[in-house]
Amino acid sequence: MIEESAVDEETAVDIDSTEASSAYDVVIIGAGFNGLYQLYRLRAEGFRVRLLEAAPGPGGVWYSNSYPGARVDSHIPNYEFSMEEVWRDWNWSERFPGAEELRDYFAHVVEALDLGDDISYDTRVRGAVFDDDARRWTVTTDVGDVQCRFLVPCLGFASKAFTPDLEGLDTFAGARHHTAHWPSAGVDLSGKRVGVIGTGASGVQVVQEAAKVAEHLVVFQRTPVTALPMEQRSYDRDQHEELKASYPELFRKRNSPPGSFADMDRLDVSALAVSEQERNAVFEAAWRKGGFHFWAATFSDILLNEASNRTAYDFWRDKTRARISDPVTAEALAPTEPPYPFGTKRPSLEQDYYDVFEQDNVELADLRKHPITRITPTSVETQGGSHELDVLIMATGFDANTGGILAIDLHGLDGVPLSQRWADGVDTHLGMAVPGLPNLILLYGPQSPTAFCNGPTCAELQGEWVVELLVRMRERQLTRIEATEEAATAWTEHVEEVGAYTLFPLADSWYMGSNVPGKKRQMLNYPMSDGYLARLRTNAANDYQGFVLD
Numbered sequence: 001m002i003e004e005s006a007v008d009e010e011t012a013v014d015i016d017s018t019e020a021s022s023a024y025d026v027v028i029i030g031a032g033f034n035g036l037y038q039l040y041r042l043r044a045e046g047f048r049v050r051l052l053e054a055a056p057g058p059g060g061v062w063y064s065n066s067y068p069g070a071r072v073d074s075h076i077p078n079y080e081f082s083m084e085e086v087w088r089d090w091n092w093s094e095r096f097p098g099a100e101e102l103r104d105y106f107a108h109v110v111e112a113l114d115l116g117d118d119i120s121y122d123t124r125v126r127g128a129v130f131d132d133d134a135r136r137w138t139v140t141t142d143v144g145d146v147q148c149r150f151l152v153p154c155l156g157f158a159s160k161a162f163t164p165d166l167e168g169l170d171t172f173a174g175a176r177h178h179t180a181h182w183p184s185a186g187v188d189l190s191g192k193r194v195g196v197i198g199t200g201a202s203g204v205q206v207v208q209e210a211a212k213v214a215e216h217l218v219v220f221q222r223t224p225v226t227a228l229p230m231e232q233r234s235y236d237r238d239q240h241e242e243l244k245a246s247y248p249e250l251f252r253k254r255n256s257p258p259g260s261f262a263d264m265d266r267l268d269v270s271a272l273a274v275s276e277q278e279r280n281a282v283f284e285a286a287w288r289k290g291g292f293h294f295w296a297a298t299f300s301d302i303l304l305n306e307a308s309n310r311t312a313y314d315f316w317r318d319k320t321r322a323r324i325s326d327p328v329t330a331e332a333l334a335p336t337e338p339p340y341p342f343g344t345k346r347p348s349l350e351q352d353y354y355d356v357f358e359q360d361n362v363e364l365a366d367l368r369k370h371p372i373t374r375i376t377p378t379s380v381e382t383q384g385g386s387h388e389l390d391v392l393i394m395a396t397g398f399d400a401n402t403g404g405i406l407a408i409d410l411h412g413l414d415g416v417p418l419s420q421r422w423a424d425g426v427d428t429h430l431g432m433a434v435p436g437l438p439n440l441i442l443l444y445g446p447q448s449p450t451a452f453c454n455g456p457t458c459a460e461l462q463g464e465w466v467v468e469l470l471v472r473m474r475e476r477q478l479t480r481i482e483a484t485e486e487a488a489t490a491w492t493e494h495v496e497e498v499g500a501y502t503l504f505p506l507a508d509s510w511y512m513g514s515n516v517p518g519k520k521r522q523m524l525n526y527p528m529s530d531g532y533l534a535r536l537r538t539n540a541a542n543d544y545q546g547f548v549l550d
Ligand code: N01
Pocket: 070, 071, 072, 073, 074, 158, 164, 165, 197, 198, 199, 200, 201, 202, 203, 220, 221, 222, 223, 346, 367, 372, 395, 396, 397, 398, 451, 510, 515
């Protein structure tokens, strides 16, 4: 996650603008999982690599999303690198680690892999221009320009926060913070009147913490989240060492098809092909395991067939409503009829989210009944009344998948900006390259599995395709790669076709780009990570079909 920060000329690693010292083989943008993996592997292959990171340290989203309660929703060991030199000396304290522990983990990764000297922190990339004659990108940063043959943005899917254009928002005179730009010094919510707009993953987490300390907390909900039990667990050192005995086998499985989660498998059977009793037994078992099991590891067609999906929704609804005593609140948080097919907006994980609405200091403002009309210096006003607040927390998400890359002013052939090419929607070949922008390789970007493939897994599997590509180009003394128009059109159509086979297009979500007004509605995440990785392998075996290499 890249946050605006003053450039510290003292600590920023100098980027010398002289030709000899600034021409890298590869410049990577972003020090999250993808960027660090690329740096580690490309450097091992002998490439001259520089990683530029806007934040003062590594960690990507975990650097600036430091709001109270921020923690990962993918359980370890899925959410960590598989390299033994990283995990050997690292012990987690929890099954779902918090943001602070994750930041410590990233610092450990940098140290264990000895990456520090090749990273420039406090270095925000503003733009880049491709020179086709020299076959080189010139990358502009806050602290100078740098040149490279290949540019590899590793921005994650959530590096640009989204704030809705609510009337009067800028007039709010209390403290106002987006969860993705949380002040590193923290924000004191104790004894305050706090409002949270948004009930996605960030909203759920911050609500759980704010409810503990706020004098009064108002949760402004437009669409209910289908939050699932986290089943958090603490580990002491011995327990974690014991768990590590299974790491080699778990990582071997994670890095083989279908990939992603090492210890979660979907049944190869429809939810409608079994009796109600058998179905509920499968749901109950997944529920008890916690985490994403109930979303990603029950029946084969939960996200494909509306009738199957409805059985999962009803199970979730009944479990959730059993925890909420007030019938009006229960209907708002877990409606009788699904507001969207279960799982087509990302479920969050919760520990006591539904319980906090039992507290006297917590109020739910149902924006479907009473939309926000405006923000005043002291309040959020809805059609149902006025809520006086000291602190307003915007948990309103991200301009996901495309916002981060478009925030960089990229110019390809003939100076054409990427923003112009994507003005009517995204197109890529394999989610990794865009015609007209040679030698630009996207990782974890739009039209890749991205949000359906957990970060470190994709960083390693998708990342290896890039490493192999660059090694093979070097062997053949090739210096330029560009996706063809035909390949990008075909991939974009294919992503839409596969998306249409699922239930995802039935919801308004950031998966579809439809959480940001005016953004084209299209499938931005390729929903089959196993099929995708197989395609990558075939593409490499077939000498990079759909790309022109010379
Ligand atoms: O963002 P979101 P997020 N008026 O887009 C509401 C990852 N992540 O930051 O649904 C009122 O999910 C919006 O309402 P609606 C994870 O992949 C991971 O929570 O559009 N409300 C919604 O409730 C996650 O899925 C972790 O009707 C408005 C909320 O704001 C992704 O990031 C932690 C509004 C936005 O929810 C995004 O999560 C955090 C308006 N005008 C994030 N505009 C972990 O792993 C928007 N909303 C733990």
